[in-house]
Amino acid sequence: xxxxxxxxxxxxxxxxxxxxxxxxxxxxxxxxxxxxxxxxxxxxxxxxxxxxxxxxxxxxxxxxxxxxxxxxxxxxxxxxxxxxxxxxxxxxxxxxxxxxxxxxxxxxxxxxxxxxxxxxxxxxxxxxxxxxxxxxxxxxxxxxxxxxxxxxxxxxxxxxxxxxxxxxxxxxxxxxxxxxxxxxxxxxxxxxxxxxxxxxxxxxxxxxxxxxxxxxxxxxxxxxxxxxxxxxxxxxxxxxxxxxxxxxxxxxxxxxxxxxxxxxxx
Numbered sequence: 721x722x723x724x725x726x727x728x729x730x731x732x733x734x735x736x737x738x739x740x741x742x743x744x745x746x747x748x749x750x751x752x753x754x755x756x757x758x759x760x761x762x763x764x765x766x767x768x769x770x771x772x773x774x775x776x777x778x779x780x781x782x783x784x785x786x787x788x789x790x791x792x793x794x795x796x797x798x799x800x801x802x803x804x805x806x807x808x809x810x811x812x813x814x815x816x817x818x819x820x821x822x823x824x825x826x827x828x829x830x831x832x833x834x835x836x837x838x839x840x841x842x843x844x845x846x847x848x849x850x851x852x853x854x855x856x857x858x859x860x861x862x863x864x865x866x867x868x869x870x871x872x873x874x875x876x877x878x879x880x881x882x883x884x885x886x887x888x889x890x891x892x893x894x895x896x897x898x899x900x901x902x903x904x905x906x907x908x909x910x911x912x913x914x915x916x917x918x919x920x921x922x923x924x925x926x927x928x929x930x931x932x933x934x935x936x937x938x939x940x941x942x943x944x945x946x947x948x949x950x951x952x953x954x955x956x957x958x959x960x961x962x963x964x965x966x967x968x969x970x971x972x973x974x975x976x977x978x979x980x981x982x983x984x985x986x
Contacts, residue, residue: 724947725945725946725947725948725949726945726946726947727928727929727931727932727943727944727945727946728752728753728754728932728943728944728945728946729752729932729933729938729940729942729943730745730748730749730752730754730940730941730942730943730944731748731752731938731939731940732744732745732748732769732939732940732941732942733939734939735768735769735772735773735941736772736773737772737773737774737775737777738773738775739772739773740773741769741770741773741859742858742859742862742863742866743862743866745763745765745859745863745942746862746863746866746867748942749763749944752944754944754946756867756869757863757867757869757871757944758869758946759869759870759871759952760870760871760946760947760948760949760950760952761869761871761872761944761945761946762871762872762873762874762896762897762925762944762945762946762948762950763859763860763863763871763872763873763874763942763943763944763945764873764874764876764925764926764929764930764933764942764943764944764945765859765873765874765875765876765941765942766839766875766876766877766930766933766941766942767834767848767849767852767875767876767877767892768836768838768839768840768846768941769941769942770849770852770855770859770875771846771847771848771849772840772846774849774850774855776846776847776848776849776850777840777841777844777845777846778805778844778845778846778847779843779844780799780801780802780805780843780844780845781801781843783801783804783805783845784804785800785801785803785804786804786807788807789801789803789804789807790803792807792813792816792821795816796816796817796818796819796820796821797818797819798819798820798821801845802832802835802837802845803821805835805845805847806821806823806832806833806835809823809825809833809834809835809847809848810823810824810825810833811823811824811825811826812824814829820832821833825848826960827960827961827962828892828960830879831880833847833848834847834848834877834892835847835848848877848892849875849892849893851893852875852892852893853875853893853894853895853956853957853958854893855875855893856873856874856875856893856894856895856896856956857873857895857956859873859895860872860873860895860896870896870952871896871952872894872895872896872897872950872952873893873894873895873896874891874893874894874897874922874925874926874929875891875892875893875894876889876890876891876892876926876929876930877889877890877892878890878930888927888930889923889926889927889929889930890923890926890927891922891923891925891926891958892958893958894922894955894956894957894958895955895956896952896953896954896955897921897922897950897951897952897953897955898921898950898951898953898955899920899921899922899923899955899957899958899959900918900919900920900921900922900958900959901918901919901921902918902919904917904918921950922958923958925945925948928945929942929943929945930943
């Protein structure tokens with residue numbers, strides 16, 4: 721891998737529902753310091769503009785909270801309408817803290833099922849793209865058709881991590897590169913054989929990109945990562961593991977086997 725890579729922020733206009741996002745990205749990339757896309761570029765896009773363009777924003781004044789949403793909202797100090805949106809996006813509710821439900825969604829543990837109240841119009845809640853991998857595939861194909869360039873696409877989201885203050889970015893959708901590279905079997909500096917190391921390449925790229933994208937009003941919802949030299953492959957997805965195989969969830973399940981309840985359980 722080439723260590724002399726660059727991360728180039730790409731500024732765009734405000735994205736709205738129904739926008740042709742690939743067209744906006746191609747035009748913005750051409751006007752950015754990147755000078756357009758090049759073969760081998762990795763385009764990292766925040767989940768919010770993708771979900772917005774796909775029409776995922778939910779007006780909260782149209783949400784009727786269920787009894788379960790009201791119960792969870794009272795327990796964790798939330799707007800019942802937000803709790804209802806989160807329930808609709810969750811596979812299971814594991815628990816919560818003030819203002820947030822800890823949920824499982826498509827094999828990932830995350831707060832509020834990824835539903836966001838920032839970077840979305842006032843009075844709306846913004847769930848994640850319905851299928852981030854499919855979104856990455858569509859954008860990658862559209863960029864190739866419009867520019868002739870072979871790029872990879874990562875859809876990124878900000879996440880907190882156990883016992884750590886602050887957010888970093890992870891890949892929730894990926895197309896065009898291998899998201900995780902298996903290093904098992906390689907030797908370390910002292911000749912020890914690596915037994916468990918699998919490198920989260922897409923997550924690391926997403927975290928690098930967010931340093932120039934920002935989290936607030938920067939209007940830089942995407943970045944081009946150039947020069948990594950990763951092979952472009954027709955591979956889609958970010959692998960996850962079963963809860964029982966996860967160190968954090970495995971400990972919780974050992975302590976409380978009912979932690980992974982059905983959607984209507986806490």
